[in-house]
Amino acid sequence: MTNYLDFEKPLAEIEGKAEELRALARTSKEMDVEAEAGALDRKAADLLRDLYKSLTPWRKCQVARHPDRPHCSDYIKALFTEYTPLAGDRSFGEDAAVMGGLARLDGRPVMVIGHEKGNDTKSRITRNFGMARPEGYRKAVRLMKMADRFGLPVITLVDTPGAYPGKGAEERGQSEAIARSTETCLGIGVPLVSVIIGEGGSGGAVAFASANRLAMLEHSIYSVISPEGCASILWKDSEKMREAAEALRLTAQDLTKLGVADRIIDEPLGGAHRDHAGTIKAVGQTLEAMLSELDKKGRKGLIRDRRERFLRLGSKGLAA
Structure with a gap:
């Protein structure tokens, strides 16, 4: 069953009518509805193209949060072989919101780490x-340091509304754990590449995305705060999230202009949720390309590259 976003309601009506016609035809062999259903399909395709031709920042937020987008576990399953999950922070416990482990990308040994949202009610609660809580970030630190010790490139897949703000997380040092994770990203002497596959929210995302190369899916977002949170603070009205989304410049297109993101990965028409295989293939190709760019850089070169990249942030596109 397709989950339609608010702005896709006209599309839902057309595709629903086409499906109803085909369902009627299946119950009565005498009915020939293919011509009419085909016309509806073409109308739906044209409407889909129009809807996604120039999405507003707020609509991009909605697409980035779509529950049917491929998640970290989908990418790991499809792109990586010999994946061996590693759990726990060796201090408090395991955090199911962060998954990671040893794997191979096209035969190359790597360490892959990412946020996992879950794909149904039970798994979303589990994840x-x-x-992520502090133990999730400390697990990420442990895995990045392990990768550094054994000379393995690190790949991070970012998809989080932000770090968990609960009482227990704060008591266990949430801000310190995020800072340590960010520090580790900046200090390891192996290639670190990151992809924003959905939401990149606040410091919870920065803690994984302080990389040599950062790519964003076409309809993903990356911001210091959610549009709703920004609107609540600035206007005391979360309903002004559309204005906040415009002001935050959180889209892949804006962030590439500013130099925050290095490249945009095109999504299939209608968003990643409409074609998992195509999206995952494109992300895999981008990961391999980014790692290839870093192959000839030594330990000091990688650390220097990362430092210089962050010092350049915001230096271009400010007048856009």
Whole structure:
């Protein structure tokens, strides 16, 4: 069953009518509805193209949060071989919102780490909707340091509304854990590449995305705060999230102009949720390309590259 976003309601009506016609035809062999259903399909395709031709920042937020987008576990399953999950921070416990382990990408040994939101009610609760607690970030630190010790490139897949703000997380040092994870990203002497596959929310995303190369899916977002949170603070009205989304410049297109993101990965027409295989293939190709760019850089070169990249942030596109 397709989950339609608010702005896709006209599309839902057309595709629903086409499906109803085909369902009627299946119950009565005498009915020939293919011509009419085909016309509806073409109308739906044209409407889909129009809807996604120039999405507003707020609509991009909605697409980035679509529950049917491929998640970290989908990418790991499709792109990586010999994946061996590693659990726990060796201090408090395991955090299901962060998954990671040893794997191979096209034969190359790597360490892959990412946020996992879950794909149904039970798994979303288990994964805490992709909002990591301190132990999740400390697990990421442990895995990055392990990768550094054994000379393995690190790949991070970012998809989180932000770090979990609960009382227990704060008591266990949430801000310190995020800072340590960010520090580790900046200090390891192996290639670190990151892809924003959905939401990149606040420091919870930065803690994984302080990389040599950062790519964003076409309809993903990356921001210091959610549009709703920004609107609540600035206007005391969360309903002004559309204005906030415009002001935050959180889209892949804006962030590439600013130099925050290095490249945009095109999504299939209608968003990643309409074609998992095509999206995952494109991400895999981008990961391999980014790693290839870093192959000839030594330990000091990689650290220097990362440092210089962050010092350049915001230096271009400010007048756009």
